[in-house]
Structure formats: structure tokens, C-alpha cells
Amino acid sequence: DGGITQSPKYLFRKEGQNVTLSCEQNLNHDAMYWYRQDPGQGLRLIYYSQIVNDFQKGDIAEGYSVSREKKESFPLTVTSAQKNPTAFYLCATSPGRMNTEAFFGQGTRLTVV
Amino acid sequence: AQTVTQSQPEMSVQEAETVTLSCTYDTSENNYYLFWYKQPPSRQMILVIRQEAYKQQNATENRFSVNFQKAAKSFSLKISDSQLGDTAMYFCAYNAGNMLTFGGGTRLMVKP
Secondary structure, three states, rough: OOOOEEEOOOOEEOOOOOEEEEEEEEEOOOOOEEEEEOOOOOEEEEEEEEEEEEEEEEOOOOOOOEEEOOEEEEEEEEOOOOOOOOOEEEEEOOOOOOOOOOOOOOOOEEEEE | OOOEEEEOOEEEEEEOOEEEOOOEEOOOOOOOEEEEEOOOOOOOOOOEEEOOOOOOOEEEEEOOOEEEEEOOOOOEEEOOOHHHHOOOEEEEEOOOOOEEOOOOOOEEEEEE
């Protein structure tokens, strides 16, 4: 099936540990994005990538890192420097640079225990 | 920086009635796109409707329509004949090139 796969759906992390969230797409979309959503709030952009081997910081990049070694994959690492990492994380893709809507994965709920 | 504002944190409507959700945005761009997304309890983001800024005609998708006022930078969503399945968070979003910017959302409850 074509789509965006985020894994795992639920993730628990101990304080001080890094954790990586996976996002894979087979839509052949150029652009990929990571958003964070806190309870009852909107989506805030963490990082985005328009092409392979290139990415830009969004509004809340501190404490996060990404890579884009393949067109299909855009993993997000939540580092120990992120002070409040418990949140819902959404990965999205879009076909090109301009104007198009984003298509979303089903999200990963990260909880720090 | 572009900003998107949804001034109604929560709204409710009776089943079969009509409701309008508000959205305003701030931009210096002339060409851009606007979207409404729905997020039901499953948390899956679903595109409801899109509007291209250079088109004067308001977009319509079945029971969903928009009122796009470019000069006022306003982009409201009207849901007609509301159904219980319309209960969700609704997000307005703006895109002028690189990325989508979202508003804070409006929680809509449709009451039987």
C-alpha cells in the first residue's frame, strides 16, 4: 500500500536517553516534515527536508536531530537535550516545494518515564 | 514569519445544523495556499479542503465550504448538515512554499 509509515505507535523513554522515531514513505514525495503536537494544541514544525541530504530547522528544533540519507526515510532523534519530550509526533510528506498539502502518518506517542 | 490564528478553541453544534469555524492569517506573500485539516480522536490528520489564493472562487467539498477573504486575510470553514462524525479538532493551515504553518485548532463537538 502507498503511504507514510511511522513506527512505533507508542514509545517510552527514560530520562536522559536518546530515542529515534521512524518515518518511511513510498509516495515518492520530495519533501518530508516532522511536527510536534502537545495536548489540545496545534502542530509545531521541528525539521523539514526538501531533498535528500538536506534539511532545515523549523520553529522548535532544539533538542532534536534528523537525517535524510534516502528519499524514503526521515528519522527523528529526540535527544536528552530536549527538556520536555513527551508529546505526539507527526511525520508528513508533500510532493514538491510549492503549494501542495501535506500527507500525514499516523503519529508516534512518546512518553518519558 | 507567517502566523495562523484560530480564535475559537471550542465550538459545538447540533446535528444537522450549520457551523462556521474562523481562521485568520498574516502574510506578505501574494501567492499561497490555505487548507483545513480534520483530526478525529484517532489523531489521523485528514485534509478537508484547500484554497488557492489566486482563485477568487471559494472552494467547496460536499458539505464543507470556505469563505476566503484575501484582503482581510480570513479563511473560514463552513460545515453544513453537521454529522456526529464531524466531531474532531480542526486546523487551519497556510503554505507559501516550503512548509505548512498551522493554527492552534478548534475543537468541534457535534451533539445529537
